[in-house]
Amino acid sequence: MEARILDERKAFIVNGKKDIGCNFDAPAIKCDSDSLSGTVSQRACVYCGARVVLNPITDAFHIVHGPIGCASYTWDIRGSLTSGSDLYRNSFSTDLSDKDIVFGGEKKLAAAIEEIIEKHNPKLIFVYSTCIVGVIGDDVDAVCKQAEKKHGTRVISVKSPGFSGNKSYGYKMACNAILELIEPHKNQAKIKGVNILGDFNLAGEMWIIKNYLREIGIPVVATITGDSSCETLIKAPAAQLNLVQCAGSMTYLAKKMEEEMGIPFVKISFFGVEDTSASLIRIAEAIGSGENIQKAEAFTEMERNKLNSFMDKYKKNLEGKKAAIYVGGGFKAISLIRQFREMGIETVVVGTQTGKKEDYEVMESLVGKDTVILDDANPAELEAFMKQKGADILVGGVKERPLAYKLGIAFCDHNHERKHALAGYEGVINFTEEINLSLNSPVWKMVRG
Numbered sequence: 001m002e003a004r005i006l007d008e009r010k011a012f013i014v015n016g017k018k019d020i021g022c023n024f025d026a027p028a029i030k031c032d033s034d035s036l037s038g039t040v041s042q043r044a045c046v047y048c049g050a051r052v053v054l055n056p057i058t059d060a061f062h063i064v065h066g067p068i069g070c071a072s073y074t075w076d077i078r079g080s081l082t083s084g085s086d087l088y089r090n091s092f093s094t095d096l097s098d099k100d101i102v103f104g105g106e107k108k109l110a111a112a113i114e115e116i117i118e119k120h121n122p123k124l125i126f127v128y129s130t131c132i133v134g135v136i137g138d139d140v141d142a143v144c145k146q147a148e149k150k151h152g153t154r155v156i157s158v159k160s161p162g163f164s165g166n167k168s169y170g171y172k173m174a175c176n177a178i179l180e181l182i183e184p185h186k187n188q189a190k191i192k193g194v195n196i197l198g199d200f201n202l203a204g205e206m207w208i209i210k211n212y213l214r215e216i217g218i219p220v221v222a223t224i225t226g227d228s229s230c231e232t233l234i235k236a237p238a239a240q241l242n243l244v245q246c247a248g249s250m251t252y253l254a255k256k257m258e259e260e261m262g263i264p265f266v267k268i269s270f271f272g273v274e275d276t277s278a279s280l281i282r283i284a285e286a287i288g289s290g291e292n293i294q295k296a297e298a299f300t301e302m303e304r305n306k307l308n309s310f311m312d313k314y315k316k317n318l319e320g321k322k323a324a325i326y327v328g329g330g331f332k333a334i335s336l337i338r339q340f341r342e343m344g345i346e347t348v349v350v351g352t353q354t355g356k357k358e359d360y361e362v363m364e365s366l367v368g369k370d371t372v373i374l375d376d377a378n379p380a381e382l383e384a385f386m387k388q389k390g391a392d393i394l395v396g397g398v399k400e401r402p403l404a405y406k407l408g409i410a411f412c413d414h415n416h417e418r419k420h421a422l423a424g425y426e427g428v429i430n431f432t433e434e435i436n437l438s439l440n441s442p443v444w445k446m447v448r449g
Contacts, residue, residue: 005381008036012375014364029360031375034166040378042326042399043353045162047130048073049170052416053249054126054158054177056080056200056225057233058088061122065109065140066130068095070162078416079202083227092116096132106138113147113155123230125155126177134161154230156180167328168248168354175253178224179260181233186261188238193219194287195239195263197254198246199270201226202416205423209245209270212424216284216295224250237261241287243268243279248329248354270423271335273307273342276300303425310429311342314436319344321439324391326351326374326382326400327414330359336395336414337366339431348389351377379403393439408447410438 005013011030035041047064051073055062064071071093082088094100094108109127116122125147129140144155158177160170194213199206206226213220222228222236242254242265254265266286268279277300284296323340327333330352337347347367351374352359363373372385383403386394394404397415404411412434414422422431 004384006036006039009039009381012377013372013381014360015370015372028357029373029375031360032168032354032356033376035376040380041353041376042378043376044167044170045131046165046167046170046173047128047160047162049167049249050128050158050160050174050177051170052078052167052200053171053174053225055088056082057124057228057230058082059085059123059229059231060088061116061120061125062088062091063109063112063116063125063127064091064093064130065105065112065127065138066094066096066132068093070128070130071095078200079419080200080226080416081204081207082201083207084229087120087122101132101136104136104138105133106140106143109138109140109143110147113143117147117151117153122153124181125153126158127155128158128160130160131162134164154181166354171249171354172252175250175256178233178253179256181230182236183260185234186237188235190240191219191221191238192287193221193239194241194243194283195222195224195236196220196226197224197242197244197265198248198250199223199226199423200246200416203419203421205270205421205427208421208424208426212270212276212280212299213283215299216280216288217292218283218288224253237263239263241266241283243283245270245331246329247331247356247359248352267331269331269335271332271427272339273304273311273425273428274338275335276424276428277304307425307428311432314432315344317436317440321345321392322348322390324349324382324386324389324394326377326394326396328353328397330355330363332414334359334362334366337363339428341366343432343435345393345435347371348391349374349382349385351375351382383407393435408444410435410441410444412438 014029071091094112096105127144140157144157148155156177158173160173206223210220221239222232242263244250244254244265244267247267257263269275280296280300284292323345325333325336333350333352340347349372393410395412395414401411420430421427
């Protein structure tokens with residue numbers, strides 16, 4: 001099947017052959033840009049991006065300044081777990097109505113902040129601006145500063161009107177809010193330890209990573225933001241090194257902390273055997289002693305050996321299959337390509353919502369010359385290329401699931417709603433079993449037949 005691509009989208013799609021009508025004379029794939037109007041982008045809005053990053057802070061209160069519908073984007077569509085407070089599971093809204101849009105909503109917001117402080121005595125409140133607030137021009141910053149001065153509670157404005165950019169911009173606004181929280185504490189003395197940036201403790205994955213670091217003798221100072229709290233976040237400036245797990249959401253924060261607090265960072269990934277092992281050794285080399293490096297090498301070798309026989313058991317069912325990947329960030333896509341390669345599965349289509357140029361360069365080096373690489377794809381493009389390349393399974397998020405089932409191919413949810421861990425060595429087992437069950441279900445023969 002020939003994929004029919006809008007002319008304006010051709011620069012966002014590349015592969016090793018010139019049979020799909022795209023712009024292969026361009027020096028590199030076009031990315032990190034606003035979505036093309038009318039293409040039904042799978043990206044979410046600025047508010048969504050900000051909420052993704054900040055929501056797992058366990059003792060924070062989240063006030064959504066806008067219509068009640070925006071407040072529905074909350075904990076129940078994320079699998080972030082907590083070892084302490086579960087306040088983050090609640091969402092509060094000013095529920096702006098027609099009258100508020102005409103006369104302004106600042107008084108309503110001030111009253112909402114006052115009510116939460118009186119009833120709950122919180123340590124930290126985030127106030128999110130939504131699209132309508134961007135239109136009517138409420139001075140959310142001023143309301144937050146006034147409340148903070150009056151009550152002594154940290155009340156931080158998150159500048160997230162949905163139409164002011166895309167999901168990546170929302171990540172940046174969330175990072176600015178985190179910086180505002182921790183900057184008063186930036187002159188702490190450094191201690192041995194790392195911050196983990198960009199893991200949101202989906203299905204308890206942060207706990208898995210912390211256990212690995214404990215095994216190799218590396219202390220964790222703060223987690224940003226999975227299973228974090230106001231108290232742990234303000235300790236973050238004391239760390240010696242930042243580990244960036246989700247590059248799309250946290251590279252901006254890592255760079256700011258390097259500039260302003262002198263904390264270097266490394267990008268790591270805990271998806272797949274190859275990336276998990278390489279990341280642990282790299283962390284030990286970056287911060288640890290010779291003993292830490294020896295522990296990391298011994299631990300990763302032990303875990304690899306445990307998984308060898310497990311993987312061999314499944315390879316016969318998986319070799320020769322073809323996968324399509326469409327996820328949020330570039331680092332996750334890169335790790336999935338490597339995971340599939342370890343299984344004997346070829347990646348024939350790969351795309352992301354928020355990947356950067358350097359991410360796509362790595363992808364190109366990992367996949368075959370016929371693999372299609374897309375930035376900010378839409379359902380029509382994904383459908384066309386999965387058909388053209390004969391994909392057997394799609395790995396994506398909740399928005400991609402119906403597309404896979406419509407085409408009669410297997411699906412694996414790698415998004416933030418999932419309830420089982422896919423990170424680390426334990427995640428390799430869960431991922432492999434899920435891929436095997438989904439790919440080899442008899443239902444696909446019946447559907448396609």
